[in-house]
Amino acid sequence: MDSNTNEVVHDFPPFIRIYKDGRVERLLGTETIPPTTDPLTGVQAKDITISLETGVSARLFLPKITNSTHKLPLLIYIHGGAFCIESPFSPQYHNHLNSLIAQANVVAVSIHYRRAPEHPLPIAYDDTWAAMQWAISHRKADGPEAWLNDHVDFDRIFLAGDSAGATIAHNMARRVGVDGLLGVKIIGIVLVHPYFGNKEASKLLDLIFPTLTGTDDLRIYPAGDSQLSRLGCSRVLVFVAEKDGLKDRGWTYCEVLKKSGWNGVVEIVETEGEDHVFHLFNPNCERAEALVKQMASFMNQED
Template sequence: MDPNTKEVAHDFPPFFRLYKDGTIDRFFGTEIVPPTTDPLTGVQSKDITISPQTGLSARLFLPKTTSFSPKLPLLIYIHGGAFCVESPFSPNYHNHVSSVSAEANVVAVSIHYRRAPEHPLPIAYDDTWAAVQWMASHSKGKGPETWLNDHVDFERVFLAGDSAGANLAHSTARRAAVDGLGEVKIVGMVLIHPYFGNDQRSKMLEIIFPTMSGSDDPRMYPNKDSKLSRLGCSRVLVLVAENDGLKERGWTYYEALRKSGWSGAVDIMETKGEDHVFHLFNPNSENASSLLKQMASFFNQN
């Protein structure tokens, strides 16, 4: 054997390959684009560090508007990628969150949590919660980030995410009900093509979440959460796609939440003829435009 050839410990296409020496090859989602001002929409973006100790960071988006009085809703966005690929800085997610900010006229914060397998779950859950707490520290206008101090109405905060990010969004809303966020009010949550566990055993999940308590862990199996009714928001929109292998998991979540005794309103919409996170890969399509408008309408309901 060539002494320079690294031995593979685990191979999980299309996401990553883990070698026995601990190094990792990610197969996609590694490209990044800098923050900018969008020439078409006028949305500004910038990167901020939330925790220098852990590297927790985010990309902020500020829509172009003639007046910030009254202040704008805050969208906390959590990217997907199986907990292990992609970032807020990749072209797909930068463009998507920028488009949502423009369409819905919201300030958006896209969280860069630490990713598995180098940082196995539940680190991503804890990072997301830490980022939300950091944002909540601006509710009195005295936080370290001026865009949040000056332009955000903290009584109109929303969570959203796709795939694994939708999972993280749900767990954050669930934790907000238990631990609280002071004067911050999470109004609603949009889950796009959400990833939750099912009855099939996943070797990849064993690697990236070695401390998971089993097939009843509420973070991965919210439909089995006896306290699902304690969700820390009043409105939920679940978006699924007809040809997505995760479609039924979105429907299962919707039905479980609807029957849980939760006092809020949950709705579900299915896009015909589309696959998982189609809107990221074909953002100019009619269906992607429709999804964007569905999100904007949800954020702007009275």
């Protein structure tokens, strides 16, 4: 047997292990479940391919429809997992989105971007932007996906993500503000325990984001961004957790955003006694249920 087969060259528990022969072993987030109609909430789900060329795909969620003429907000959701594990098809993300969609009464596109290290960053950013453009292409009700044509109010669009997905969500809102997005506007973004980098994450980031200039690079940590005032939404909700090592940068982001000249409203919520993405690992606890309720309330506010 080739001695290279099992020789580990990079080990980043609990995320990935990379072997000398190039093989990538994902240590978490590999389990998937099929799309279903939830018997309790009536939320439907289905999987679609956005790009045959890149393989970018998504899981769509449709809440129980009680009035076929009433259009619903659109949530574009970006999963976390250190840019290299997890997917919209994992039980944790499927169940989280199912609960959120039922409470918020929104249509959701949960994006499956190409993951590092096989596809180094910023590929995940580019994939997410392409998926957003695909979703927005339904704004005249003539796109390829009936759920978006028939049920979405494209005047009410939200972005949300957790951990690495929250980092991508911020970058997408920035790009909307700087470059525009097919004439539509994003009302708000929800960043749950954003992965804005720290010293502990630097070695992994060096590997999966080779063009990064350090953990203060604006694509990972936007606090030093001179374009922050152009963030392309009017509301921001940030969640941090008391025991999360990424908490301080979440707080700093909010403080800098408030002072940047951005003409919007930012709110931050710190959950006591909890760690990073606790709501995915313990979704039935009282604090996780409160977090989902706050996310739903944010999307249901009248502007």
